Amino acid sequence: MRWLLRIIGALMLLVVVLAVIGLLLPSHFRVERSVEVAASPEKIYAGMESAGALTIASAAGNARVTWTNEGDLGRNPMSCWFGLMMDRCVGADFNAGLANLKRLAESG
Numbered sequence: 001m002r003w004l005l006r007i008i009g010a011l012m013l014l015v016v017v018l019a020v021i022g023l024l025l026p027s028h029f030r031v032e033r034s035v036e037v038a039a040s041p042e043k044i045y046a047g048m049e050s051a052g053a054l055t056i057a058s059a060a061g062n063a064r065v066t067w068t069n070e071g072d073l074g075r076n077p078m079s080c081w082f083g084l085m086m087d088r089c090v091g092a093d094f095n096a097g098l099a100n101l102k103r104l105a106e107s108g
Contacts, residue, residue, distance in 0.1 A: 022077025029083040030070035033094035037063045039105035065101065067094050 040063060053068040069090065073079040 018081075019077050022080050023075070025077070025080035025084065027073045027075055027080055027083070028070065029073060029086040030068065031087050031090050031094060032066060032068045033091065033098055034064060034066040035098040035102050037065055037102045037105050039063060063105075065098060067098060069094075 055066040
């Protein structure tokens with residue numbers, strides 16, 4: 001019975017430590033990916049809808065497309081832990097989307 005109380009105590013201590021660390025984590029996240037596309041900015045953005053920030057800069061006939069998503073997570077410790085994983089959660093989707101955009105803009 002004593003070992004059970006120690007396990008429960010250790011789990012409670014772990015929860016408290018994780019909550020305190022969560023309060024100390026940053027409450028802001030930012031995910032950003034870029035790709036160089038051999039097309040004009042007008043060709044890339046024609047008819048596209050975007051809920052995030054999509055920045056297109058012109059450079060010698062090419063375009064530098066940067067897709068950014070950022071936000072405020074508040075002071076909820078669980079949300080701050082999630083913010084640490086945001087890049088891993090959506091970064092691959094950003095890369096795939098930019099690769100698809102590059103393929104479509106450069107193909108025709």
